[in-house]
Amino acid sequence: MNGIELKSPEEIDKMSRASKIVAEVLEALRGQVKPGVTTEALDQFAEKFIVDRGGVPAFKGYRVRERVYHHALCTSINAAVVHGIPSRQVLKEGDIIGLDLGVIVDGYYGDAAITVPVGAIPISTQRLLAVTEEALYKGIAQAVVGHRISDISHAVQTHAEAAAFSVVTEFVGHGIGRRLHEEPQIPNYGEPGKGPRLKAGMTLAIEPMVNMGRPETRCLEDGWTAVTCDGSLSAHFEHTIAVTDTGPQILTKL
Numbered sequence: 428m429n430g431i432e433l434k435s436p437e438e439i440d441k442m443s444r445a446s447k448i449v450a451e452v453l454e455a456l457r458g459q460v461k462p463g464v465t466t467e468a469l470d471q472f473a474e475k476f477i478v479d480r481g482g483v484p485a486f487k488g489y490r491v492r493e494r495v496y497h498h499a500l501c502t503s504i505n506a507a508v509v510h511g512i513p514s515r516q517v518l519k520e521g522d523i524i525g526l527d528l529g530v531i532v533d534g535y536y537g538d539a540a541i542t543v544p545v546g547a548i549p550i551s552t553q554r555l556l557a558v559t560e561e562a563l564y565k566g567i568a569q570a571v572v573g574h575r576i577s578d579i580s581h582a583v584q585t586h587a588e589a590a591a592f593s594v595v596t597e598f599v600g601h602g603i604g605r606r607l608h609e610e611p612q613i614p615n616y617g618e619p620g621k622g623p624r625l626k627a628g629m630t631l632a633i634e635p636m637v638n639m640g641r642p643e644t645r646c647l648e649d650g651w652t653a654v655t656c657d658g659s660l661s662a663h664f665e666h667t668i669a670v671t672d673t674g675p676q677i678l679t680k681l
């Protein structure tokens with residue numbers, strides 16, 4: 428661990444290739460999400476798509492201490508915040524599902540997530556998704572040279588809380604590059620003007636997780652799935668970006 432690694436244009440190009448695959452898979456998955464589909468089918472689709480384009484699924488084989496994640500995709504339904512495990516569970520009309528995905532190309536990572544509706548969803552749920560995605564873009568807009576990490580955090584929190592939602596504090600965004608998780612951590616809350624100063628060449632995964640109710644989460648017995656303690660709905664959007672002299676560059680965008 429030696430602080431925040433700045434990436435060269437060549438390294439950012441590799442991350443960009445990985446991130447492009449991430450964006451393409453998420454877009455394709457969006458079209459597959461409908462009532463009757465299993466999350467396992469989405470995972471299998473994602474893995475084949477990644478491999479066919481010459482990428483490596485970044486989450487498969489990922490370990491946190493003794494626990495190994497065995498899938499390419501995280502599928503987090505309704506009250507699941509992040510890290511939902513693909514299974515034979517069938518999507519039904521009115522659900523929301525978070526799709527989170529990482530890809531490696533030439534040793535460099537890209538990571539992004541979207542939350543999408545399954546068929547028709549109530550207007551209040553549509554608002555949760557819209558506000559969470561907006562919060563991501565508010566955060567990204569702060570990722571400019573000379574700002575500090577918590578300027579991103581503060582922008583995310585302010586936008587989510589203005590809509591009377593709460594931000595999850597137990598999971599954070601992160602630096603990314605030659606590893607999925609690098610320094611610095613990027614909380615989705617905090618006062619502005621704190622933490623490391625942003626420099627050109629920093630590559631960050633910014634990922635607001637926003638709950639309709641209380642912010643607290645707990646982990647299910649499967650060892651991975653984080654759910655809201657109060658059972659309220661949760662949304663998650665994520666992009667991998669590069670801080671450049673001309674502003675934030677979103678790598679996981681089509």
Ligand code: MF3
Pocket residue numbers: 485486487489490496501510527528529538632
């Ligand atoms: N996108 C998640 C993150 O940034 C990674 C998922 S963890 C895994 O923390 F186990 F699913 F790989």
Ligand code: CO
Pocket residue numbers: 538539600601632634665
């Ligand atoms: Co991430």
